[in-house]
Amino acid sequence: MLLRSLTCSSVQTCLHLQTASVTVSEKPCTESVKNLKHQSVFPVHEMILNQIRHDILLTDAYKHRVVDKTRPHKEMLNDKLNTLNQSDPPTKQQLKAFTLQELNDFILELADMTLSQKKVDTDLMRIVEDECCFRAKNMASAELLFVADAFFVMRYQHHCFRFYSAMFREFEHRWTDMTIQKEDVVQLAMCIVTWRKFPVHLVRNIEQFVCSNIDKFSAGELSLICSAFFMTNTSFGNVEVMDKLASAVLHGVACGELKAYQLGSVLKALRHAHFAKLSFCDNLGKLLNNSPDLWTEFMLIDLSNIAFAYASLRISHPILFARILSHAVKLIENQTFMRIKDVGRIVWSFGLLQEPQDKVVQDQLLFILRRDVYLMEQFTEAFTEALLGLAMQKIYPVDLLQRLFMTKFLRQKYGTVITVLSCMKMFQSLIQTTCFF
Numbered sequence: 001m002l003l004r005s006l007t008c009s010s011v012q013t014c015l016h017l018q019t020a021s022v023t024v025s026e027k028p029c030t031e032s033v034k035n036l037k038h039q040s041v042f043p044v045h046e047m048i049l050n051q052i053r054h055d056i057l058l059t060d061a062y063k064h065r066v067v068d069k070t071r072p073h074k075e076m077l078n079d080k081l082n083t084l085n086q087s088d089p090p091t092k093q094q095l096k097a098f099t100l101q102e103l104n105d106f107i108l109e110l111a112d113m114t115l116s117q118k119k120v121d122t123d124l125m126r127i128v129e130d131e132c133c134f135r136a137k138n139m140a141s142a143e144l145l146f147v148a149d150a151f152f153v154m155r156y157q158h159h160c161f162r163f164y165s166a167m168f169r170e171f172e173h174r175w176t177d178m179t180i181q182k183e184d185v186v187q188l189a190m191c192i193v194t195w196r197k198f199p200v201h202l203v204r205n206i207e208q209f210v211c212s213n214i215d216k217f218s219a220g221e222l223s224l225i226c227s228a229f230f231m232t233n234t235s236f237g238n239v240e241v242m243d244k245l246a247s248a249v250l251h252g253v254a255c256g257e258l259k260a261y262q263l264g265s266v267l268k269a270l271r272h273a274h275f276a277k278l279s280f281c282d283n284l285g286k287l288l289n290n291s292p293d294l295w296t297e298f299m300l301i302d303l304s305n306i307a308f309a310y311a312s313l314r315i316s317h318p319i320l321f322a323r324i325l326s327h328a329v330k331l332i333e334n335q336t337f338m339r340i341k342d343v344g345r346i347v348w349s350f351g352l353l354q355e356p357q358d359k360v361v362q363d364q365l366l367f368i369l370r371r372d373v374y375l376m377e378q379f380t381e382a383f384t385e386a387l388l389g390l391a392m393q394k395i396y397p398v399d400l401l402q403r404l405f406m407t408k409f410l411r412q413k414y415g416t417v418i419t420v421l422s423c424m425k426m427f428q429s430l431i432q433t434t435c436f437f
Helices: 002-015 045-057 079-086 092-096 100-115 122-138 141-153 161-174 182-195 200-216 219-231 239-255 260-272 278-289 292-297 300-312 318-333 340-352 359-371 380-391 398-406 415-426
Strands: none
Touching (some): 045 141, 045 182, 045 219, 045 260, 092 122, 100 122, 100 141, 122 141, 122 161, 141 161, 141 182, 161 182, 161 200, 182 200, 182 219, 200 219, 219 239, 219 260, 239 260, 239 278, 260 292, 260 300, 278 318, 300 318, 300 340, 318 340, 318 359, 340 359, 340 380, 359 380, 359 398, 380 398
């Protein structure tokens, strides 16, 4: 992309020493860099998971399948539960004496303690996890998924790798023996998003189930399944299921059933699978233009996801992009929180499709790049993408480019960026013959 930009336009700019001037406003963001260093520039993953769980799993369809205040359970009246509670800590032998129902009741009590802001002993959690791993082979699908949800509520999901492994192994080996329901698939998708790994043998089973039962899923549930595919770098391989997903998205947008972030999840998965169906993109663009409620919900991250999906597939929609630009300018002028990745992708997408851009967006991107330059090494790809977007507009901030050339980052993680930087270095001496800002 940089080669194309430079050879088509920037080389002439350099030879004629033309100057593209951009003034970086001092007002786009009132927060200090000191304060920002204590925040995550990218969304906190746990916040995303909590939002997904709230919107999808804490609904009537999953009542009694997840930890919630309405799930009925014994109030610790059972003698065995009381005995276990009095032990400090409980022993493995005590847990093994539990029936499966008693074990589930005890796990629910632990989750309730966490919801009541009470601390649960880590050693106890390890013992409970060990027992759940041992009993996984005898658990039904709903019981396995309930335990996984309880661990999430107890904020133990980052430690229970052994249970996740055991649970996924059971679903892989017993898929045809289990009576799989759509709630199982959705909760499995939640676990996959949490664990950030998609067991190979489950990919096609889930894809086939969705394809055969797509009418049973809500648009929000489908968005969660799409998140599982995208976040694990897994692509849909079935064209039929992608067609059905596209139809479900159009229906969801038309009926107002999809939230902004859920739309982004579906578009990411379809983009990742290279689903470039012109009629879908055209119809989606028309529906989005006529969905005022969504536009009141859209933030820069949502606009970025939409624009990037179209640009990555090389599909243009001038009316939609004009609306995206207008809304992006409004959000920026209203001091909305923004990330380099979001503003950078908007600029990149507009540049790639040669859609008209607004100077306000470009100025804001330069401001954020310089404000958060300390993050360049950690998020080199986002910085590179943003600078490529600016290069398409003949904008070359020399201080940022020099900093990028000196940035050290892992080859194994950023192999594709290494290639881009190699191309950039080839033209570095040529670019330096022009004027910078």
